[in-house]
Amino acid sequence: MKSKAIHFISIGGSAMHNLALALHQQGYLVTGSDDEIYEPSRTRLEQSGLLPAQIGWFPENIHADLDAVIVGMHARRDNPELKKALELKLPIFSYPEYIYQQSQHKQRIVIAGSHGKTTITSIILHVLKHHNRVFDYLVGAQLEGFETMARLTPDAPVIVIEGDEYASSPIDASPKFLHYKPHIALISGIAWDHVNIYPTWEEYVDQFEFLAEAMPKAGILVFDESDDMLDVIGQKERPDIVKVPYEAHPSEIVDGRTYLLTNKGEKVPVFVFGDHNMKNIAGAMAICDRLGITDELFYEAIGTFKGAARRLEKVVEKEGRILFRDFAHAPSKVEASTKAVRQQFPDRKLVAAVELHTYSSLNKAFLNQYKGCLDDADVAVIYFDSHTLAIKQLPSISVDDVKSAFERPDLHVFTDSTQLLEFLIAQTTTAEVFLLMSSGTFGNLNFELVGEHLLHPVSN
Structure with missing residues (x-):
């Protein structure tokens, strides 16, 4: 054939x-x-x-x-x-349309939300793989044990899809996740993003309402009930739709390690950490339950999950000094990741750096959404590149614009990656934890060089 x-x-x-x-x-x-x-x-x-x-x-x-x-x-x-x-x-x-065309005979599970969807999808895939289940998938990050970020076969009975709200293609402005027509949908949280497509908060929220309204009869809607706007959407009465709310999984931190607290009084050590990841675990657990994975089987697998690439990814660690790299770029993600690292290492000096790289983050009208998101850092750093603004055909922003939006007088702002690197290296004399957050590359920042200096700090 x-x-x-x-x-x-x-x-x-x-x-x-x-x-x-x-x-x-x-x-x-x-x-x-x-x-x-x-x-x-x-x-x-x-x-x-x-x-x-x-x-x-x-x-x-x-x-x-x-x-x-x-x-x-x-x-x-x-x-x-x-x-x-x-x-x-x-x-x-568009690729979501094609995936739907090829998976109409499968049970479709879609993980959506402004934040956490990659990690939730990754946890589900990890647990299913750990227990030798047969499944297809589409996820937005590289995972340990998976050769590619997508699998589409004729025989798998289930497909787990990370579904985002961005436009589907140049000729189709509808959100990607609407094309998948899920039998089970999870929405992890709603925080305004993609202002180039959804210029108002209301237009952005509408997309998730559309997803919930499009659920088929006997569909299952899983949602974070601690998100006020999402709780309104999730709790709305819809005939023949099962509502499954969740909240953060109980946990505790002991000597820099996070443990899940089970309802049987057991403690399960995990590599991921932070309140947002405890919510991600709870959401993934709710989905796995619907796929026949018991709590015991879930806990057996989650202990070996090391996270998705660039999601609070530990680049280097030695003698108490740690460098994390994170994909966070939207305000809610930046705040969650910074808070997570602060809670995990409360007594260590934390340097948190963010690259403004997306259409939203480089939009002057959107910048004030970042107010307070770096408050948990001892040293707060922002980097942006005027070349990126030009590529995205956005009006210029100034260092003063950024400082004004973040409302943090001691904010360090750089537009030159070499100067940023020099500043970070200088911080190694006193700082112990570094968190670099971006969907970009910080102007091709040499992470290995930063890591090397963390292991061998410069002298005063």
Whole structure:
């Protein structure tokens, strides 16, 4: 039987390249294009023979023999390959649409929310894998023990999907998670984000309301009842929908290690920490319960979960000095991660640095949402790059704009990554815990160099 031919417009994206790899592993004929491909996408595509021979868009890549074209958000509406696909009337999908098309016969579980969805999805996958369950998945971070961030097979009865609220494609502004039509949905919390698409808080919240309203009969809606807005959405009466609220799992911290407290009086040591992660664990546990994983089986597996890549990821530790790297960028995520590290290490000096890198965080009108989010840090640092503003075609912001928004007089603001590195290295004489938060790279900051200086602090 002839293998299906799939072309990816914008193959270099995090989700896009993982879906491309997943389909390639299933024997599909996969091609793709992009105008920029960064690591780790570049190496992973190259190792599978899927890296485009040339960078750029080439209409000749689009032909009548293609079975489908999958278009990513990085492409624009006037993309020449997309225009050619439209002219040829080929089947065109966003990646959430395509995943739904390929999983209509599966039980679909979608993890949504402004924060925590990657970690919750990761915990569920870890627990299922630990107990040798058969499942497909899509998750937004690399996990230990998983070769790719996506798996799509014909036989798995269940698919667990990290579903975000961002637009689906350049020609489809609807949120990704609505396309999945979940049988079970979890919403972890709501905090305004993506202001370039949802310019008001109300418009943003509406997307999660739409998700809850779209649940099918006999559907299950799991939600964090400690989130005031989400509790309103979750508790609303919906015929034939099962409501499953959750709150943070009971825990305690002993000598810098977090332990889950079970209802049988047992203590289960875990690698993840912080109030937000105790909520993530409780949410994942509620989903696993619906998949036939008992509490005992869950606790057996969670003790070996070391977290998703760049989610409070420990880069280096030696003699009490620790460097964490975290994907946090939105205000609620920054506040949660900073508070988590402070609670875990209450007596150590904490340096917390945030890169303003997203459309929302670099939007002057949105900056004041960050007020107070770094209050738990002893030393608070902000970095942003004017080049990123130019790429995203956003109005410039100044150092004073940032200081005013955060309302922290001792805030250190940098626009040069070399100066940022020098400042961080200088802090190693007194600070013991470093937390670097960004969905970017801090201007290609050398994390290994920072880590090396943590192990061998500079002298006064």
